[in-house]
Amino acid sequence: xxALSELMNGFATAAHxxxxxxxxxxxxxxxxxxxLPGIGPAMTxxxxxxxxxxxxxTQAFIMFAGIYYGGMYGGSTTSxxxxxxxxxxxxxxxxxxxxxxxxGRAAAALATAAIGSFIAGTIGTLCxxxxxxxxxxxxxxxxxxxxxxxxxxxxxxxxxxxxxxxVRGLAALAIGLLIGLIGIDPTSGxxxxxxxxxELADGIDVVVVAVGLFAVGEALWIAAHLRRTPADxxxxxxxxxxxxxxxxxxxxxxxxxxxxxxxxxVPAGGAEIPTFLSYVTEKKLTKHPEEFGKGAIEGVAGPEAxxxxxxxxxxxxxxxxxxxTTATAAVMLGAFQGYxxxxxxxxxxxxxxxxxxxxxxxxxxxxxxxxxxxPLAPMWAKLLRIPRPYLYAGILFFASIGAYAANLSTFDxxxxxxxxxxxxxxxxxxxxxxxxxxGIILGPTAEEQLRRALQIxxxxxxxxxxxxxxKVVYAVIVLVLVVPPIVGRIRExxxxxxxxxxxxxxxxxxx
Amino acid sequence: xxxRTWFSSITAVLALAVTAAGCGVSADEGSSGExxxxxxxxxxxxxxxxxxxxxxxxxxxxxxxMQDAKLTDTVEVFNTAGAGGTVGLQRLVNEKGKEDxxxxxxxxxxxxxxxxxxxxxxxDTVPIAxxxxxxxxxxxxxxxxxxxxxxxxxxxxxxxxxxxxxxxSNSGGPDHLTPMLLAKAxxxxxxxxxxxxxxxxxxxxxxxxxxxxxxxATGIGExxxxxxxxxVKILAVTSAEPVAGVDAPTLKSLNVDLVFTNWRGIxxxxxxxxxxxxxxxxxxxxxxxxxxxxxxxxDQGWTDAFQTGDEFKTFLTTxxxxxxxxxxxxxxxx
Numbered sequence: 001x002x003a004l005s006e007l008m009n010g011f012a013t014a015a016h017x018x019x020x021x022x023x024x025x026x027x028x029x030x031x032x033x034x035x036l037p038g039i040g041p042a043m044t045x046x047x048x049x050x051x052x053x054x055x056x057x058t059q060a061f062i063m064f065a066g067i068y069y070g071g072m073y074g075g076s077t078t079s080x081x082x083x084x085x086x087x088x089x090x091x092x093x094x095x096x097x098x099x100x101x102x103x104g105r106a107a108a109a110l111a112t113a114a115i116g117s118f119i120a121g122t123i124g125t126l127c128x129x130x131x132x133x134x135x136x137x138x139x140x141x142x143x144x145x146x147x148x149x150x151x152x153x154x155x156x157x158x159x160x161x162x163x164x165x166x167v168r169g170l171a172a173l174a175i176g177l178l179i180g181l182i183g184i185d186p187t188s189g190x191x192x193x194x195x196x197x198x199e200l201a202d203g204i205d206v207v208v209v210a211v212g213l214f215a216v217g218e219a220l221w222i223a224a225h226l227r228r229t230p231a232d233x234x235x236x237x238x239x240x241x242x243x244x245x246x247x248x249x250x251x252x253x254x255x256x257x258x259x260x261x262x263x264x265x266v267p268a269g270g271a272e273i274p275t276f277l278s279y280v281t282e283k284k285l286t287k288h289p290e291e292f293g294k295g296a297i298e299g300v301a302g303p304e305a306x307x308x309x310x311x312x313x314x315x316x317x318x319x320x321x322x323x324x325t326t327a328t329a330a331v332m333l334g335a336f337q338g339y340x341x342x343x344x345x346x347x348x349x350x351x352x353x354x355x356x357x358x359x360x361x362x363x364x365x366x367x368x369x370x371x372x373x374x375p376l377a378p379m380w381a382k383l384l385r386i387p388r389p390y391l392y393a394g395i396l397f398f399a400s401i402g403a404y405a406a407n408l409s410t411f412d413x414x415x416x417x418x419x420x421x422x423x424x425x426x427x428x429x430x431x432x433x434x435x436x437x438x439g440i441i442l443g444p445t446a447e448e449q450l451r452r453a454l455q456i457x458x459x460x461x462x463x464x465x466x467x468x469x470x471k472v473v474y475a476v477i478v479l480v481l482v483v484p485p486i487v488g489r490i491r492e493x494x495x496x497x498x499x500x501x502x503x504x505x506x507x508x509x510x511x
Numbered sequence: 512x513x514x515r516t517w518f519s520s521i522t523a524v525l526a527l528a529v530t531a532a533g534c535g536v537s538a539d540e541g542s543s544g545e546x547x548x549x550x551x552x553x554x555x556x557x558x559x560x561x562x563x564x565x566x567x568x569x570x571x572x573x574x575x576x577m578q579d580a581k582l583t584d585t586v587e588v589f590n591t592a593g594a595g596g597t598v599g600l601q602r603l604v605n606e607k608g609k610e611d612x613x614x615x616x617x618x619x620x621x622x623x624x625x626x627x628x629x630x631x632x633x634x635d636t637v638p639i640a641x642x643x644x645x646x647x648x649x650x651x652x653x654x655x656x657x658x659x660x661x662x663x664x665x666x667x668x669x670x671x672x673x674x675x676x677x678x679x680s681n682s683g684g685p686d687h688l689t690p691m692l693l694a695k696a697x698x699x700x701x702x703x704x705x706x707x708x709x710x711x712x713x714x715x716x717x718x719x720x721x722x723x724x725x726x727x728a729t730g731i732g733e734x735x736x737x738x739x740x741x742x743v744k745i746l747a748v749t750s751a752e753p754v755a756g757v758d759a760p761t762l763k764s765l766n767v768d769l770v771f772t773n774w775r776g777i778x779x780x781x782x783x784x785x786x787x788x789x790x791x792x793x794x795x796x797x798x799x800x801x802x803x804x805x806x807x808x809x810d811q812g813w814t815d816a817f818q819t820g821d822e823f824k825t826f827l828t829t830x831x832x833x834x835x836x837x838x839x840x841x842x843x844x845x
Contacts, residue, residue, distance in 0.1 A: 046561070140721040184594075186708045189626050189682025189843050198601060201594035201627045267717040317713065321720070322736050324713040333713075334568050339810070346740050409591065409598070448710075455707050456723060458672040 007129055010356030014062055014364050022059045023361055026066020027368045034074020034086055036402050044071045045331045057339045058354060062361040064332055069121055069365050071328075072271075072311045073373060076113045076304055081106055081383055082395050084215035086402075088206045089271035089307040091437050092279045094214060096292065096299030103295050106384055110377035111241045112249045112297055113304040118370040120257040120305035124312025125362045127261055128319070136320045139266040144453035145464050149473035151446035154273050156477055157280040158438050165430070172431045175422075176439020179204060187451050199411045204419075206272075208403050209440050212416045213433045215399045217423020219392040224424070226389065249301040252282050256305030263306075264313020270326065271310040272441045278302040289491065312362070319355055322347060551583040551794055556777075557614040559599025561592045569642065569775050570615035572811070573795075576803040582794055595623025595683065597631065604631035607781040613639065613791065617775035621827075621834050622683025625844045633831065637783045638823045640795040641776035643808070644816035646750035647689045648731045648759065650743050652722045660746045660765050663726060664697050671703040677724035679715040679733070681708055682843055683834065685773035686715075689728035689749060691837045693762070696769040701840050719743055730773055731757060732812055754814070774816055776823065792819050 013019065033044045045067050055063070075086030080097035093113065100109040127135070159169065182193045183203030194200040241249070256278045263269035282298040283289065292299060317323040324330035341351060348355050386394070403416040426433055450464075457463020465471055556574055558567045567590060574586035591599040596619060603614045616633070624632050649660065657663035667674045671694075678686025687708070691701040707724055709715035712733040719727045719734075720742060731754055737743045738757065745759040749771045753761055762769045779791060798804055799817045808815055818826060838844040 043561075046567070140717050143718070143721055143723040184626065184681065186681050189841075191628070196628075198594045198598050198627055198629060201597070202592075267714045317717065321716070321742075323716050324711070330711060330713065346736065409593070452707055455705055456675045458675075458705065 006352060006356045007360060009353070010358075010360030011363075013058060013353060013357040014360040019059055019062050019357075019361065020364065022055070022063040023066045023365050024368050024372075026063035026068075027070040027365055027372055028066075030067035030070020030072075031074040031077075031369070031373065032070075034071035035077050036086065036398060045328060045335075057341065058357050060335065060339070061332075061354065061358045062365075064335065065358055065361040066365040066368065068311060068328060068332075069117070069308065069362070069369050072308055073114065073117050073369055076117075076307075077110065077380055078398075080109045080113065080300065081380060082215060082391075082398075083218055084395060084399060085207070085210045088210065088441060089275055089310070090304075091206075091210050091272070091434075091441075092275040092303040093300055093307075095279070095434055096296050099293065099295035100297065100300065101295075101381070101384060105295060105297075106381035107378045108241045108245050108297065109295075109300050110380055111374060112245060112301045114370055114373045114377060115241075116249065116253045116256065116301045116305035117308040118366055119253045120260060120309040121312055121366040121369070122363065123254075123257045124261050124264075124309040125359060125366065128312050128315055128362070129359050132316045132320050135262070135265050136316055139262075139317065140321075142266045142469065143467065144449045144456060145467050146469040146473070148446065148449040148453050148464060149470040149477075150273065151442060151449060153473055153477050153480070154276055154442055155446070156480055158276055158435065158442075168431050169435050172426065172433065173435040173439045175426075175431075176209075176436035176441075177443040178439075179209060179436070180440040180443035186448060187455070197411075199409065199415075203444065204415065204440075205412075206437070206440055208412060208416055209419055210437050211399045211402060212419025213423035213426070213436060215395050216416060216420025217427060217433065219396050219399075220420055220424040221427045222388060222392050245297050248286075248288075248297050251285075252278070252298045252302035253305040255281060255285075256302040257309040260306035260309030261313040264310030264326075265316040267317065267323070269310065269313070270445075271307045271314075273445075274306045274310055275303040276438060276442075278306040284487075287494075290495065315362075319347060319358075550581055551577075551790065553611050554583050555587045555589065555612045557599055557603055557612060558588060558590045559592065559596035559614060559616065559620060561590055566596070566615045566617060566775065568811070569617075569813075572807045573615075573642065573777075573798060573804070576801050576807060577794065577798045579803045580798065580801040582797050582801075594627045594629070595681070596620035597623050597627045597629035600624070600629060600633070600636075601631040603778070603780050604635045608783075609780050610783065610787045613777050613779055615775065616778055618688075618773050618830065618834075619680065619684050621830055622688065622838065625835060625838050626681070626683040633778065633827060635781050636778040637781065637788055638827050639777045639779050639788070639791050639819065640799075641774055641816055641818040641823045641826060642795075642799070643813040644750070644772040644774040645814060646731045646748040646754050646772050647685060647728050648734050648738075648745045648757075649689075649693070649747045649749070649762075650719055650727045650729065650734050650738075650745050651725070652719055653742055653744055655722070655726070655744065657726070657746070658744070660760075660762075660767070663746060664767075666725075667694075668697065668699055671699055672705050674725040675705045675707050675723075677707045677709055677715050677718050677727040677729075679709050679712045679729055682841070683838060685730070686728050688834060688837055689771060691841065692769055692771055692833075693728070693749075693767070695837070695840075696762075696767050701837060702842070716743075735812070750814075772814075772816075776818075776827075795819065 014023070030044055045064055072089070075090040076093045076097070079085045079090040079094040080101055083094050083098040085091045085094050097109045097113070100106065182200055184191050184201050191201060259278050259281070260271070260274045263274035264271065279299055279302060282302040283292050286292065286296060286298050288296055314326045314329050318329045318333065324333040341354070384391070400413060400416065403412045423433060426436070453463050457466070465474060556570045558570045560566050570588050574588050577583045577586055591602050593599070596616060599614060600620060603612065606612055614636070621633060623629070651657050651663065657666065676690045678690065680686040687706060690704050690706060694701050694704050709718055712729060715727055715729055716733060716737065718724050731748060734743055734745065735757055738745045745757060747762050747765055748754050748757060748759050749762055749769065751761065751763065751770045753759070777795060779788065796819065835844055
């Protein structure tokens with residue numbers, strides 16, 4: 001393979017000082033805008049697209065690479081600090097990340113996210129450079145029955161993370177599924193639950209729901225209890241990850257990468273489902289199950305590595321087949337065409353310099369991302385020192401800006417407020433918020449794949465399990481349902497033995 | 512102190528994001544170009560879907576061509592997405608009488624008015640110009656059992672349920688309407704067509720490559736490269752003339768009586784003065800003649816389909832009736 005020597009040429013292109021500057025600019029802008037809730041990487045690239053028109057194609061794409069990874073990472077910062085996911089792929093990060101922040105471990109959470117993103121991004125990009133053509137051949141074979149089987153697995157997996165009360169968890173999941181039904185049904189074109197409001201015809205954006213339920217709901221909740229709770233200021237904690245943190249993070253980073261990359265590479269994979277699966281995996285494999293829900297570092301390390309690996313995976317079909325499978329890739333494809341470059345299966349032959357330059361700049365962008373964000377982590381964490389009334393006012397402000405900026409429509413602001421009230425109500429009655437978000441993300445996709453599979457088989461139920469992959473997944477599901485009760489019993493015994501160690505880690509965390 | 516720095520930097524970023532999003536109110540909104548000869552001032556173009564979409568790219572390219580040719584000062588392009596473009600359409604109709612705003616639209620909006628039961632319709636607007644069009648391709652995977660349109664149609668008519676057709680648009684969009692109109696043209700009921708919608712051209716194309724659907728209808732631009740490399744085969748194109756650089760016959764030449772293309776154009780709000788309408792028509796005519804626009808057409812691979820005034824108005828009415836007819840047969844319009 002001369003891929004490596006091509007890649008070296010790519011590095012030579014990307015390492016040019018001017019190009020490095022553009023990569024840096026891209027990462028900076030990507031991170032800064034990615035931090036704003038409601039503006040994900042796709043939106044960021046689209047908004048910055050006009051800025052690049054005056055640049056050479058190579059420079060423009062180097063800048064995009066920076067924005068892409070920067071935007072992916074930026075979303076996690078607000079997830080961790082403010083419980084406000086910047087985009088749907090960092091929803092899961094909020095679960096453990098925000099708990100860590102509340103226990104004064106924000107800096108460590110941000111650090112494990114940054115390092116995890118770096119490692120996953122690097123391995124992902126390496127896979128992109130070396131095995132993209134092979135992976136894409138497999139990815140194309142995936143069809144609706146396979147996706148639906150994975151969705152069923154995801155549903156079963158998430159019901160295991162529904163929190164203390166299964167009934168409340170399922171109720172919250174049902175709320176999410178219900179919200180997910182709103183909009184025009186893609187298969188038949190009929191409107192569902194839109195109440196004749198045209199703004200609801202496209203359904204409700206996952207980010208608006210996430211920001212509403214998480215951030216606005218929480219702000220209202222805090223406001224309602226402000227006088228009754230003492231105004232303790234959250235300590236910022238140690239700036240660095242402890243040795244224990246490293247020990248507990250490296251495996252989730254690698255596992256997250258392994259889960260995220262293939263999902264990114266398959267056409268309907270996306271970044272959300274693998275982050276759920278990573279979270280569930282870490283929860284199952286951890287030696288500290290009692291910490292989950294209270295700020296387990298594995299629950300941040302895994303999903304954050306996953307979403308960056310899937311970002312790298314998402315470029316596989318774009319560069320090998322000219323097929324955009326994510327919103328971000330679609331925007332990049334549009335940009336390619338704007339430069340008169342026709343991306344397609346022959347892109348690698350017709351524009352090798354551009355492709356390898358892009359791949360090399362992904363590596364460089366990743367390094368810059370780490371260099372920029374690791375030192376910033378303790379600084380971001382100090383944000384939590386702002387007294388609560390101001391902090392939550394700020395959260396509400398940015399949540400509103402995010403909801404409004406996506407569409408410049410006041411309707412979204414009302415929607416945000418309404419969802420915030422729902423989030424408040426859910427907290428009041430002890431319903432967990434996460435299953436609702438999961439319902440909104442998984443529900444519509446699962447329905448779409450189910451109906452697509454049945455349409456393709458012309459209504460025959462066998463259309464759901466007629467591929468080897470779907471059969472394998474259903475076999476895994478059966479295992480998942482049978483094995484846990486047995487493992488659970490073993491865990492119980494083991495957990496009692498490890499209590500002393502837990503107390504130790506609590507003490508280091510509280511500094 | 513640190514928190515303060517943080518806030519100021521975020522505010523700066525925010526300001527950037529907000530301006531980039533195009534919601535910054537243009538300073539000279541009140542003084543839209545009075546002089547018919549000088550450059551048009553303070554023009555805004557509404558894009559009824561998200562940044563990066565086809566309409567968005569077209570509008571931004573047109574705006575750039577106008578600015579580069581000094582036909583206008585800075586044109587503000589902004590997005591109001593939602594409901595297949597009808598949320599943006601409603602907004603344009605609400606701006607009736609305004610003389611500084613245009614809307615980018617296309618075939619998709621025509622269908623969306625029906626499927627979304629929109630109160631605002633394109634008949635409310637003042638058509639200015641059609642800019643470009645794109646043929647739809649009838650595509651099969653490279654080792655498909657169907658090597659010609661005749662074979663495909665024969666199998667399709669024999670058992671439409673077993674011949675799923677994929678497309679990247681929802682009901683009322685170009686990829687949905689193409690197989691429906693094709694079905695009608697070959698004597699099949701549109702209701703019997705097993706249409707499988709995919710999220711965007713990328714997902715659709717992988718479904719074709721992976722042989723998940725028997726055939727697909729999609730914009731020629733989505734598949735031209737894959738056809739050249741031999742990964743897919745284009746059995747026919749839906750335009751009146753063959754498409755340059757694409758080795759495929761037209762439906763007409765295969766004795767199927769159907770000409771249907773996806774197109775994009777520009778409309779203005781209701782109650783536009785005749786004088787202003789002429790100014791906008793002149794503006795777009797000059798833009799169309801500019802070198803910048805010609806280069807954009809070539810770079811993007813768009814087919815020029817420039818049309819203005821009554822010609823475009825008549826075209827719009829015909830398209831509207833045709834789309835409504837298909838959707839009525841499918842039971843999507845009362």
